[in-house]
Amino acid sequence: MSSELMAIEAARRLRNDTVCFVGIGLPSTAANLARATHAPDCVLIYESGTIGAKPTELPLSIGDGELADTADAVVSVPEMFAYWLQGGRIDVGFLGAAQIDRHGNLNSTVIGPYDSPTVRLPGGGGAPEIATSVRDVFVMLNQTPRTFVERLDFCTSVGDRVRVVVTDLGVLEPQDGELTLTQVHPGVRVDDVRAATGWELRVADDVRETTTASEDELRALRALRTKGDA
Amino acid sequence: MAEIVSLADAISALVRDGDTVALEGFTHLIPHAAGHELIRQRRRNLALIRMTPDVVYDQLIGAGCARSLTFSWGGNPGVGSLHRLRDAVENGWPRPLELNEHSHAGMAAAWAAGASNLPFGVLRGYRGTDLPAPATVTCPFTGEELAAVRAHRPDVGIVHAQRADRQGNVQLWGILGVQKETVLASARALVTVEELVDELEPRPGAIVLPHWVIDTVAVVPGGAHPSYAHGYYDRDNDFYKRWDQISRDRDTFTRWLDEHVYSAVAA
Secondary structure: OHHHHHHHHHHHOOOOOOEEEEOOOHHHHHHHHHHHOOOOOOEEEEOOOEEOOOOOOEOOOOOOHHHHHHOOEEOOHHHHHHHHHOOOOOOEEEEOOOEEOOOOOEEOOEEOOOOOOOEEOOOOOOHHHHHHHOOEEEEEEOOOOOOEOOOOOOOOEOOOOEEEEEEOOEEEEEEOOEEEEEEEOOOOOHHHHHHOOOOOOEEEEEEEEOOOOOHHHHHHHHHOOEHHHO | OOEEOOHHHHHHHHOOOOOEEEEOOOOOOOOHHHHHHHHHOOOOOEEEEOOOOOHHHHHHHHOOOEEEEEEOOOOEOOOEOOHHHHHHHHHOOOOOOEEEEOOHHHHHHHHHHHHOOOOEEEEOOOOOOOOOOOEEEEOOOOOOEEEEEEOOOOOEEEEEEEEEEOOOOEEEOOOOOOHHHHHHHOOEEEEEEEEEEOOOOOOOOOEEEOHHHOOEEEEOOOOOOOOOEOOOEOOOHHHHHHHHHHHHOHHHHHHHHHHHHHOOOOO
């Protein structure tokens, strides 16, 4: 399943000494998978104020009680954003979005005009400052022409610290300030990725194929169940 | 000393039509019962503030209580969009809703400033976004230009907590969100609690809000449900998922409101 490989590919990029700011969904899956496999000491910070959370199953929300129970420290939300995020203590921040452009700018606010939107999305939350305060931004998104757009309807967060975009089709990384296809997942052709991109996609000279998920990775991933599904 | 009264009396005494009201809770200790009491007492034209408006704000907005919403993330955590919020913004139902949109860091700074009795909060934020540009200030020491956000100073701040003693000192633990800031920044503060105890025994990570910064305490067991109260009950994840269906359609929502809020007896 492509979402499994997305989580696995993102997890592979986290190191044992990485401090990462995690949101719910695939980022949380990826970070917990890293912790369950090659990076047991990877520090997970959820914006609800839990530092060093070690959940045994995937939380449904960033504020689930188990995050606080297993954390090294629980801090207030103003402290989280001021001392820890703005303070420059975080290596990797994960972001998702409804739209991305070729520079890694993201929209999670509205589709259509702001004052009369076609779709009012939940909004940026922590994204604007995560995007400018962590060292490396990791983006996880499904790749379609509706999501990978020539022009954002709204810029929620800027892309200058986006280091990698992991999609259901492959991996994009910035080269000279533009997201460039550097990896395709097994069974995906470069042309498939081009067709799923709303701009003229730049492709690296040496596109490689993503390493297939190992049995260990899959076993660890499937052992992380979402609480609400239990 | 904080007065200890029923929830219905507390809302009736503290909240007026047109007030700026914050019911805070960062996924934990969300004061759902107090929100339902606002709906039951048919408060109107409220200017609502909350970092993460979720299900109870969806209910307040769908019930027609709000004229504006100041926020940074409005969704059903782990599930998706808030359909009543979307209907108000996209179609003006049941009335148009003015949005004052921020980032989390900006909202958090505005709460800290309000609690500190400062006129604004300062942060390195909002760079490059299309969010309504905040004002800026220049650092007098380095010349750096920083974002400035107006302090939150609601008429009424409402939070839920685990317990209070008979004087109205309130103790809470687990994820603390902006509970303390909300109480300190607000002109009038109401705290709903799970239980009243003779003595607040110390707990790891717990904070105490002294009775003299709180106007009113109401004892409402289960008052955070479907959110949770750490050490008392878990988050009802199933309800959050069901809300997606209940809230999608105006009629289903209205029936839910009639059955579970208007005809329910006040706590």
